[in-house]
Amino acid sequence: MLELFLFVGLPYAATIVCIVGTVRRFKYDRYGITTLSSQFLEGKKMLWGSAPWHIGILTVFLGHFVAFLVPGVWQRLMAIPSLLTIAETLGMAASLICLVGLIVLIFRRATTARLQKTTKLADFIVALLLLGQIALGLMIAGGFRWGASWSTGTLAPYIWSLITLGPDISVIRDMPVIIQAHIVGAWLIVFIFPFTRLIHMITVPIHYLMRSPQKVVWTNPRRNASAVVARADQNSRRHFIKASLGLSAAGLLLSVGVLDKLGRFFQMPGLHHDEEADLLETRLRRLQLTAEEKQLELERLRSNEIYVSKLSDLNGSTGKYFIDYAMRPGLAFRSEDGWPMLLSAKCTHLGCTVGNQVDANGKILCPCHVSYFDVKTGLPNEGAPAKAPLDRIAWIVRDEQGAEIATESSRGSRTGRIDPQMAEYYSLYIVRSLSAEA
C-alpha cells in the first residue's frame, strides 16, 4: 500500500500539483517567477557556489532526461564500454561539482547576515531536498555501478508506464532502499516546484550563457555609462562561449574516439588458439620457403655443376624451369637434333619470368609487357618492349658414369657430340666454369 502511494500516488499528485501550481503562478504572480537573486547582497561566494552548482546539476539532469526520453538509443550507446565509462565518470564528476556548489551556497546563506533576512523556510526545504537527492545519487552511482546502463531497463520503463497511464511498479518494488528513496525524493522536488524559487527553471534561461553578462547591482549613472562601454567590448563573448562549447564537444568526442582506437590497437588481440596455430603455421611456412631459397643459393655458391634434368625428359614444346647461378629462373628445352637449349627465363625488359610454352612460331612469351622470344636464338621479336636477347646458360651433359659427353658455353660454343639414342642415360647440368661470369 505504501509502495503504491509512494511510486504511483505521489508521482501523479506531484505532477498535478506542479502543473496546476505553475499555471496559477503564471496567471496571478507572473513577476514572482524568479530566482530571487541575492547577488547584490553577497557576490563573491555566490560565484563559487552558483556556477558549479548550475553546471553540475544541468549536466546530471540532462543525463537523466536523455536516458528516460530515449532509453533505446541510450542503451545502444551504453553498450560501448568506453562510452559507458565516460558517461559514468562524467555523471559522477558533475554530481560532485554540484554537491560542492550546493554546500557553498548553503554555507553562504548560513554565514551572511543580510541574506538570512531574505531566506524563507521554503529555501531550506529546497536546499535540504536537493542535498539529499545528490547524496543519494552519488551513493547509488558508487554502490550500484553502471547505472547509466541498467537504469534504461528498470527505471525508464517505470517512468514510461507512468506517462502512458499504466503504472507498473514491478521493476522498482524490489529495488534497494536508497534507489527508492532517490525516486521519492525526485517526486517531492516536483511537488514543491511551484512554491519555491525552483520555478525559475521553466524560464529556461539558456541565453544567460550567450548574452553579455548582466549583473544585478544598485543602479547609478556612473555604472550605467561604464556598462555600455563594457557591453560593446564584450559583444564577442557569446561567440567565444559558443566556440568553447563546440570545441570542447568536438575535442571530447575526438579524444574519446582516438583514445579508444589507440588503446585497442596496442592491446594484445585475444586470439583463439586455433587462430594462433594457423598464424604460426603460415609464418613457419614462410620461414621454410626462405630457408629453401637460401639453400638453393648456397648450393649455387658451393658447387660448380648443378643438376637440371635427364636429357630424355626435355622436349621442344614445353620448357622445364630451373634456377641458374644468378638465382634467376631459367628454361631448358631440347631441339630436334637432340641437343639441349638452355635460356634465362628472366625477361630482358623488366625482369618478369618468361612463360615456358613454345608457340607455333617457336617463340615463348613474357606475359608482363608482351615480348616474344625465339627459343633457338633468344632474340625478342621486332618492336617488343624487350630489346636484348635472353641470355644463354652454359651446360654440360654427363653420362651415367659421370663422363663428360658434351658442353656449351654461355657464348654458344659447343664441344663433344650427343647421340640422341643415348638420351635416356644422359644427365644435364648447368655449369659455372663455362658461364660468362666465370
Added chain:
Amino acid sequence: MKRSFVASTFDFLSSRLPIEKLSFKHMVTEKDVPVHRMSWGYYVGGLALFFFIIQVVTGLMLLFYYEPTVSEAHESVEYITHFVTMGALVRNLHAWSASFMIFCVITHMLTSLAMKAFAKPREITWIAGVLLLLVTFGFGFTGYLLPWNQIAVNATKVGLASIDQVGQYLPAALSHLAEDVRVTIQGAPAIGQATLSRFFALHVVILPLLVLGVIGLHLLSVQLHGMSPGIEEKPVRKEKFFPFFILKDFKEWGIAFLVVFVLALCLPFDSLFPYPLLEPYNALGSTPDGIKPEWYFYFVYYPMELLPFWIIIVVMTTANLGLFAAPWIFKGASHKFMRWIASAIAAYLIIMTLFGESIYHAIKG
C-alpha cells in the same frame, strides 16, 4: 665597382633569411594573408602538412607490429590487417592519407607556380618545397615495397630496372655505371632482404628526418616572408594570419580528417588491387598480371612504356632542373604566363593519371 663573391653571397642570404624579422610579433601577430580569387591555394600546403602528421602518427603505430624481413614482412602486414584490433583502420589510414598527401603536395606545387610564389625573396622557400616534393615521392616509392607482396616487389623491380636503361645511352666505358647504381640501391644483384632493409631504413628513419629538417626551413621562411602576393593586382583585402587564417586552416583539417577517416574505415585500400597481387612475393614464381606503380607515378610510368627511353630521361632531367631553377628562369614572367604554365602541367598530370592506362592500351593495342 664589382663586389666580392663573399659579400654578394652574404647579401643574398641576408635578404632571403631576414633574421631581424625572427620575432613572434612579426611572424605571428602581424602576418597578413592576402584575400583574392586564388587564395584557396594558400590552404593546400597546410593540408599537406596535416596529412604528413597523420602519416607520422599512423606510421609509428604500424611500426609496433611490422617486421622488415623477407620472410616476416608480408605476414606481419596481414597480422595487422586481420588480427590487430583497429589494425586495418590504421593501415588504411596510412595508405589513404599517403595518397592524399601526395595529391596535396603536387597541388601545392602547382598553385605556388601559378602564383609565382618563388619570386624574390622566396627562392629558398621554393627550393625547400621542391625538395619536399621529391622526398614525398621517395616516401611513396620506398613505402610501396614494405608489404612485400607481389605488386610491391614487382613494381619496385620495374621501377629500379628503369635505372639500368640509362646505361645504354652512356659511353661504353661507363655503361655499367647505371647497373652499379641500381645494385647499390638494391643492396644486392636481385631485390631481396638487402633491398627491404634499405627501403625500410629510408622510409622510416632517413626520409622522415630529412622532411623534418626541410619542412622546418620551408615553414620558417614562409613565416619570415609572409604569403606571396599571388596575383599582380592589389588584393581585395588582407586578413590576419593569426587567428583568422589558421582557424580556417583547422576547419579544412577537420573536413580532411573526416574524409580520410571514413574512407579508411569503409574502403580497404587493398580492394583496389586484383587479389593475386596481394599474395606474398615469390622470388622463384611467375609474375602475375596487372603490375603497375601507384597512381602518382602514372605520369612518368605510361610515357615510359610508350616512348623511347631517352626522351623520358631528357624530359625528366629538364623538368627537375627546371623546377629547381624556376625562380631564375621565370624571373621576368608575368603572373598570367605562370598560371598558363601551371594549368598546362596540371592538365598533363590529370590526363596521364586518369587516362594513361587507356592511352597505353589504345596505342599498344
Added chain:
Amino acid sequence: MVKFVFIVALVFIGNCFAYPEFQRFSQENSGRPINCAMCHVNGDGPEGASRGQIGSLTPVELNRLNAARGAFAPGMPVESPILNAFGNNIIRKIGKTKFLELRAHPEQLAEAYGFQSDLDEDGIPDAQEYLDGTNPLNRSHGNPWKLFVHNLNQYKLHIFLIILATVAGFYGLSNLLHGFAIQAESHEARN
C-alpha cells in the same frame, strides 16, 4: 640437392588450372585478373608439390582428396586438401556432378551456389565475389563500392560520432572566428 631442384621445378609448372572455364569467366566478367587461389589452396593450381598441391599431400590428405572427388551429390561432407574454404563449399553445396556440368556454363555457377553464404563476412556473398573477380575469403577484399556501402552501414555509429565531432568543431571554430572578428572590429573602432 635433387629434392630442391625437384621442388623448384614443380613450383614453376604454374598455370595448371584444373577447371580453367570458371577462372576465364570470372576474369572476363569482372575485368579483374584472378588466379587459382579463388578456390584452390595454391594460387598456381592443384598440380605441383608446393603447399596445397597434389604432390605435397600426406596419405591422410590423399584420402580426404579422394573422398572429396567422390562427392557427386550435393550435401556430402567435402574437405579437399587442395581446395580452400570457398572451393570446398562449392562442391559441398552443388555436388561434383552438377559442378562438372556447369563447366559448359560457368556463368550459372553463382546462381547454383546461391547468394546466402558469405564466408569472409565482408557483406558481399561468395557467389557475388565470384562474379566480381574478388577474393571471397578476404574481409578487406571485394568490389570497392559494395564494400564501401556495407562498411558504411556497419560503422554507422562511428561515422555518426565523427560527423558529430566535426560539426561541433566547425560550430566552435566558426564562432571563434566570429568572436575574433567582432573583437578586431571594436578594436579598430576605438583606435
